[in-house]
Amino acid sequence: MPVPPPERIVELVSDLLAEEGYDLEDVVVTAAGKHSTVRLLVDSDSGLSLDEAARLSRLVSETFDAVSDFGESPYMLEVTSPGVGRPLTKDRHWRRAQGRKAKLQLAEETIVARVGELVGDEIRVVLPDRSGPIVRAIPLSEIRHAVVEVEFSKPNARELELAGGLPDGRAAAGEIAEVTGDGEDEEDEDVNETRLDK
Numbered sequence: 001m002p003v004p005p006p007e008r009i010v011e012l013v014s015d016l017l018a019e020e021g022y023d024l025e026d027v028v029v030t031a032a033g034k035h036s037t038v039r040l041l042v043d044s045d046s047g048l049s050l051d052e053a054a055r056l057s058r059l060v061s062e063t064f065d066a067v068s069d070f071g072e073s074p075y076m077l078e079v080t081s082p083g084v085g086r087p088l089t090k091d092r093h094w095r096r097a098q099g100r101k102a103k104l105q106l107a108e109e110t111i112v113a114r115v116g117e118l119v120g121d122e123i124r125v126v127l128p129d130r131s132g133p134i135v136r137a138i139p140l141s142e143i144r145h146a147v148v149e150v151e152f153s154k155p156n157a158r159e160l161e162l163a164g165g166l167p168d169g170r171a172a173a174g175e176i177a178e179v180t181g182d183g184e185d186e187e188d189e190d191v192n193e194t195r196l197d198k
Contacts, residue, residue, distance in 0.1 A: 002031065003070060009040075012067065013060050013063060020056065022044045024042055025043050025082050035074050037076045038075050040056075042056060043082055043092075045096060061077055087145060094115065094118045098116065098117065099163050100166075101114050102146050103146065104125070104138070105144045105146070107144065113125035113136070115163060116163040121141065122139050123137070124138075125163075126162045132158065
C-alpha cells in the first residue's frame with residue numbers, strides 16, 4: 001500500500017500540530033520506487049528549533065503508526081520549516097517575515113523591501129532612499145506575489161528599526177548558517193529539518 005496522499009496526511013496531523021503550537025504550511029509526498037518521502041513544512045510565530053523538529057517528528061510518526069493508511073510501505077519522514085521560497089500569502093506569513101527582505105510584485109512595479117508591521121489590510125515595508133530608509137504602506141490586495149529574499153549579511157540597523165524589529169525567536173540574516181539536518185547548505189529551506197526513516 002503506498003503512502004497516503006497529502007490531503008489525508010493533512011487530516012492526520014494538522015490538529016496534532018496545532019495543539020503543539022505549530023501551523024502545517026504544506027505537505028509534500030515524493031515517491032521513489034518502493035520508498036517515499038513525506039515532508040511536512042511547519043512553522044510558528046517563534047520559528048522551529050532543531051529539537052522541536054525532532055520532537056514533532058516523533059509525534060507525527062506515532063500518529064502514522066496508529067493508522068492503517070501507511071501499511072507496510074517504507075517512507076522517510078521529514079519535518080522542516082518553510083524556506084525563503086515560500087510565497088507570503090497569509091497574515092501569519094507576513095508577521096513571521098517581519099524584519100526580513102522580500103521581493104514584492106505589484107501591478108505596476110516590483111520592489112525589494114524589508115518587511116515591516118502588518119496593520120489591518122496593509123503591510124508596512126522599508127525601502128532604501130537617498131536620504132535614508134523610508135516606510136511605505138502597501139495594501140495586501142495590491143500584492144500579486146511576494147517571497148522572502150536570501151540575505152547573507154546582517155540587516156541595516158535603521159531599516160530593521162523602522163520595520164519594527166524581528167519577531168521573538170527569529171534569527172536575523174547573517175546570524176546563523178542555513179543548513180538542513182544532513183549538514184548540506186540549502187538556501188531555500190530554513191535551518192531546521194529532522195528526518196526519520198520508517
